[in-house]
Amino acid sequence: MLASVINTSGWGSQEWLAAVVLAFIFVTMGVVLWRIFGMFKLARRRRAAPNLRPLRRSRTATRDDNPPTTSWPMLALLAILVPFGVVTASLPAQAGPIITRHDVASGSYEIATSDFPAVFFLEQQGPRKVCVATLIHAQWAITAAHCLDETSLKASLESGATFQVQLANETRAIDAFVIHPLYDQASARDVDLALLRFTAPVPFPRPILLADGDVSVGQLIHVFGWGFTGQGLSGRDHDDGKFRRASNRLTQVDSRFSVLFDDPRVDRGSTEDLEGMPSLGDSGGPALISTPQGYVLGGITVGEVIGAAFNEETQGSYGAVAVFEYLRLHRDWISSVVGISLESRSFTP
Numbered sequence: 427m428l429a430s431v432i433n434t435s436g437w438g439s440q441e442w443l444a445a446v447v448l449a450f451i452f453v454t455m456g457v458v459l460w461r462i463f464g465m466f467k468l469a470r471r472r473r474a475a476p477n478l479r480p481l482r483r484s485r486t487a488t489r490d491d492n493p494p495t496t497s498w499p500m501l502a503l504l505a506i507l508v509p510f511g512v513v514t515a516s517l518p519a520q521a522g523p524i525i526t527r528h529d530v531a532s533g534s535y536e537i538a539t540s541d542f543p544a545v546f547f548l549e550q551q552g553p554r555k556v557c558v559a560t561l562i563h564a565q566w567a568i569t570a571a572h573c574l575d576e577t578s579l580k581a582s583l584e585s586g587a588t589f590q591v592q593l594a595n596e597t598r599a600i601d602a603f604v605i606h607p608l609y610d611q612a613s614a615r616d617v618d619l620a621l622l623r624f625t626a627p628v629p630f631p632r633p634i635l636l637a638d639g640d641v642s643v644g645q646l647i648h649v650f651g652w653g654f655t656g657q658g659l660s661g662r663d664h665d666d667g668k669f670r671r672a673s674n675r676l677t678q679v680d681s682r683f684s685v686l687f688d689d690p691r692v693d694r695g696s697t698e699d700l701e702g703m704p705s706l707g708d709s710g711g712p713a714l715i716s717t718p719q720g721y722v723l724g725g726i727t728v729g730e731v732i733g734a735a736f737n738e739e740t741q742g743s744y745g746a747v748a749v750f751e752y753l754r755l756h757r758d759w760i761s762s763v764v765g766i767s768l769e770s771r772s773f774t775p
Contacts, residue, residue: 525742555652558711569710653707661740672702725750
């Protein structure tokens with residue numbers, strides 16, 4: 427290809443060396459300019475509201491804050507050598523919402539909304555689907571309380587209107603919400619839960635039953651959402667609006683429970699095949715526990731712990747800790763609002 431532009435028939439080793447060095451300089455300059463341009467765009471970008479709520483809590487697990495990476499000079503050198511056939515390379519594809527493992531295909535996490543019709547997003551904001559809720563009674567759903575402000579739900583109901591959602595491919599109207607009395611983001615006793623009432627009982631889908639029993643460290647849970655996309659090496663990236671499920675095991679249980687996103691390069695023995703983390707936009711989503719009779723609802727996604735390495739732009743990367751409200755502790759409140767004792771199902775931790 428080079429010979430079609432420049433006559434290289436008389437070139438010796440010195441000329442070829444000079445050409446390679448010059449090409450390396452030009453590619454390096456291009457990479458630097460591209461990175462500067464990317465930083466400029468990032469600085470001007472309107473930050474998305476952090477509706478996977480940051481939580482200031484101490485961590486109980488350690489992480490590798492310096493995973494191995496490929497430096498940009500090496501990438502520049504590869505950019506020179508690959509076209510000449512000296513080196514061949516393949517790059518991993520981007521993953522999808524519910525932050526996923528970097529070494530598992532994004533499509534492995536994708537599921538149809540019809541597989542879990544009682545799980546629905548609250549609002550579509552442009553291409554984004556923001557916040558999640560779960561039907562727990564024919565006329566009631568549960569979500570994170572802070573989702574009422576992250577969407578227009580609260581403002582709509584306070585204005586006297588109803589709030590429309592898509593539940594199992596049908597438009598349903600919400601006419602009331604009830605926030606947990608201990609909801610206060612400035613309080614250590616904060617309970618980030620809200621119940622949503624439909625205008626009338628919905629005949630379909632069947633509600634998801636509450637988990638009956640105590641969860642413990644090591645319990646496998648499944649998390650769901652339409653939120654931001656990304657993979658464990660870099661955290662959240664963009665939003666493609668697809669519905670995904672991931673799995674993880676509880677690492678701490680107290681007034682809330684939490685999971686740690688294990689790095690499969692380090693924690694090979696403890697990483698789930700489809701391990702993942704909730705991402706920006708997944709707040710309010712269910713933490714489901716599998717039983718022989720079906721899934722039961724154990725918790726609600728409320729946020730991510732802010733650690734020393736937390737960065738909103740890389741939220742959800744390996745070592746991140748997601749936090750869930752522990753619904754067993756709030757059964758009395760839920761029953762008092764709904765007006766009946768909700769049906770539940772036991773499970774074996």
